[in-house]
Amino acid sequence: MSWMKINPRSMKRALSTVANSLAVFAGLLILWQLVLLIFRVPAYMLPSPWAVARSVVSRAPTLATAFTITGEEALGGLMASVVAGAAIALVFAQSRWIRRMLYPYTLLLQTVPIVAIAPLILMWVGAGTASVTLIAFIISLAPIIANTTQGLVSVEENMVHLFLMHNATPAQILFKLRLPHAIPSLFVGIRVASGIAVIGAITGELYAGSSRVGEGGLGYSILYASSQLQTDFLFALVFAATLLGFAFFFSVMFLEWWFLHRWHESARTPDAG
């Protein structure tokens, strides 16, 4: 397959990018260690990089479990908002009137602070992954609705005219024109939503983290580690959370590229242009 072909020049560039990032990372570690040495910070305030690394290794199973739980919650929430968001966008695309009437509510969805409604959800759904997934879903829904609707309604007038001239049915205009046209915008929405879904899942866990004591996702474990002053583990969890965010972002980027690179300008690989 053509996408698997590796261009030596871009390979070299990718390697040097990785090398640069690693150099920055090494620099930060050295700085971190220096701060510890110079200011004599106690370990419960700031553990050494070495202590964090040790914590990562010794508590790897717990970390992996927390990572997986949060990942599943965020993914569940995100997938639900893709399905629901696309469906809502389809309704919105039907008429300007519907959009005017309902759009303010999606704005509401975006502006309501999740920390304010989390206790309610906890009350209604109960603690555990279901409420956390629901929180991730609610918080990541708005960008998908907004971007997909935009994509559905921004079809050029002449394209619609072309379809009309060939006696296209409304269903044909929707499925052969508006939907494919909206896919790049849908992906923009998913990209934004994926980051928010991870944040939503972690925040959700702070409130509705676990139905069982001692076992939960990253948010729950962060809360737990901080209450126990296990700062090294706390750091390990923060890294895991960052990694999760990255994993989501790059997975969406890859999917976007996979679906669009053949025809869409924005999804071209940098070395193709």
Add this chain to the structure above:
Amino acid sequence: MTTEFVAPAVELTGVTARYGNGANVLEEVDLTIGKGEFVSIIGPSGCGKSTLLKLISGLTLPSKGMIRVDGMTPKNARETISYIFQDATLLPWRTVHRNVALALELEGASTERRKQKTAALLELVGLREVAGAYPRELSGGMKMRASIARALATNPRLLLMDEPFAALDEMSRDRLNEEILRLRTEQKWTAVFVTHSVAEAVFLSSRIIVLAPNPGRIYQDLSVDLPQPRTADLRSAPEFDAFVSRVSHTLRASRSL
């Protein structure tokens, strides 16, 4: 001898079209286009050239007057009309082949017929080699060829073209002008062609309608009595130049009305 009544390809009677603000884009337009004619519509901007095409296609409705295409209302006649837009309006997510097949697909043609017809048309417009390419990989001229192929796929009797070559460089434009005439020798469609270019209008048409602006109306109806069939050589003939300058003159006069 029996005389059979043949409906003209296009007939407009007392057609007035209004903007949203109430001003007339076109006022009291009477126009009859016979079958097999190649009519160019030319005129200063704002004279309602594109509106005229939209009216004939039924995409816009007149506020007054009557429009008939082949004796039918524009909407009922749609199966016999194809429209070529200024931008090629290719679907970027479809390959050239699937773009050309689109019109047939929408009209419910069988897969077999679609394949056959599309392949033949791609051959005809010289795009066989790039059938599997996506529009973004094509030059402007190639995109327009694909757009033409798509329009011809449904065997139209009337082809409406809204400045289809305006965005192309002069060489591609000249080549496509010749192609359009060549394609017409195989399928004898009637053409209504909107353009800004006097030379293009003269080269292609059997008749040129010059519109005047504010409100848009027919200013002059010129028949182009240059020899048929037209070939590239015509462009360097003195009578071609003479006709072009005559039309340019009329066009200038229409603007200063």
